[in-house]
Amino acid sequence: MKKFLLMFLLVGMIGLLVACGNGDEEATDSGDTNDTDQTESTDEGSGEAVNITAWAWDPNFNIRALNYAKDLYDGEIDLDLEVIENAQDDIVQRLNTGLSSGTTQGMPNIVLIEDYRAQSFLQAYPDAFYPITDYVVFEDFAPYKIEATSYAGDVYGLPFDTGVTGLYVRVDLLEEAGYTFDDIVDITWSEYTEIGKAVKEATGKDMLTLDPNDNGLMRIMIQSAGSWYFEEDGQTPYLAENEALAASFEALKALFDANIVRLNSDWSQFVGAFNNGDVATVPTGNWITPSVMAEESQSGDWRVAPIPRLEVEGATHASNLGGSSFYVLNQDGKEAAATFLSNTFGGNLEFYDTLITEMGAIGTYLPGLESEAYDMEVEFFGNQQIYNEFVQWTEEIPAVEYGIHTYAVDDIMIVEFQNYLNGQDLSTVLERAQTQAETQLQ
């Protein structure tokens, strides 16, 4: 009994000691940062390094890019960049909490935001971000990215990676079904479905894998036809009358009716499906390349074709899935942060060369895309110049206004597409989606 009491008190004492020790450390730490914060604005000219922080996700992609940028930075302001890795959902959560509580405490200077979400942040917290319009020549970037990063006449985001899409194809499986790679280049979704049926018959493998709760392929389809869930104002839902959307519903249903879709329920099953060789094609963003190449035994079997197009007016073979841009928060250090971005991501050719040669990352800075580095032949893809192809498609991606409710409408579309699959009439389904979106987003 006594022992227990002693132990209880002992743990408490140790705890308190640790807390105090820690507290002291923290106190001096935060004291230091506070000092620099206060002196920052006055010290910018006098050669003291300005401390800025950046939040981004994915250590192999965005974080690496930021670190390359940090090494290559040679701008006027002397700065010290700390790159902090956070999961994308975590960044969204932190930003939302921080910005809505109205304090800049603990917020970074530079933050990476996915293009689909950018407008919701810019519109919800208009004063929280710092416009970088004067820092960068935005005509040099892919137009669709500028659309996504601008708000009220100013550009807030520095466009980074492209989510340009491609159709990853297993040529060995196609050949078993009597097709060549050329047969799948520049086709329509109905031709794609026909090939899929033949492949299934010949090899027993499905044509593609989809997660019913992820509407990525539908977004790829509608953007390839220059359309989105909203009218040009980015607010008014554009669903019932949207021809591209109707066509994408039909194209997707045809895939399911032909029984050539392998269902998956999360990212690991998605990746597993093509690593295992269970599907013949993967229509998705170019950021999947490293995951495809992870299965070394399939080297030489893969090629990349442009994604099939819808059969509607204005349909193209180029689209986008995901992709993100860097934003500067409106707080101390904003000039340094904007200078850093403009000096690196905003037009440093050497930086963009490093990106492509070191990590196969494709930016959206058009002069950077002319580099010879993009001509490299990739053995895994049968010596195809895949980066070169992606670059060409990047320039062709139709610009659309993502608006602030992309993910909200996505949820509606997922449900309504299931209803359509279950046999409901297409126009009924889309009209109901329109009504739902209008009520929900008011």
Place this chain on the structure above:
Amino acid sequence: MKKLKRPLTYLFLSIATIISIYPFFWMVVSMTNRSVDVTRGRQLPGLHLMENLTNLFNQVDMVTALTNSFIIAILSTFFTLLIASLAGYGFQMYRSRGKDLVFNILLLSMMIPFASIMVPLYRLFGRISQTAPFLGIDTLAAAFLPTITTAFFIFFFRQNTRMFPKDLIEAGRIDGLSEIGIFFRIFVPTMKTTYAAAAIIAFMNSWNNFLWPLVVLQSPSNQTIPLLISNLGSSYAPDYGMIMSAITIATLPTALVFFFMQKHFVAGMMGSVKG
């Protein structure tokens, strides 16, 4: 019929056991496989354990995250037990007008989801940062202070205090102990199973707490284990073998705490008092 009953019971129990243990089995097995094998659904142990662990310790600062998680969990558990048991004891043992009303209001606070008080709380800590930076945003103290003493633990201790014989308190008073003395020298040792049960719950809650540490701890040096794991899964091409190694390491402390205190835990939940 009776003969059949036993094997059937065992069969049912075995199936239930397999179902509940399987995720752990998969976690441990995946720890020894490459990412590609994990996505393929390989169920057999592989040869890549060292490779995964090396990658993990090279890529992220596990030691710092573990240390932070331990500091937060231990402090949070200690203060939760101390304050909640004092409160629970007070509510049960002392008479006061309006005591039950206060207690009911306290219970109502259990209904408020944490997400809804998060923004004001962040604002509060933002203010605190200006005067007392060692307690403000991005400090370990800020991560555990709001989580100590929830209504649940006060309720838990009050319920268990009902079992505590009042005679012991009377005896203590007669022998000249102060009220605080009675609490620490009679109540605490008598109720150790209750404390053990509460400690397990508090420790696990704190160890696995994600949302509040996520928003309030920004610098990598203050990262806790759940935040670190969340980051590991953030890439376009996640390394599942490595993630599983991290999750296994993160599960060990709670598993150990539970195994060591299991006996007390069951007794504590049953509400029995043993001297």
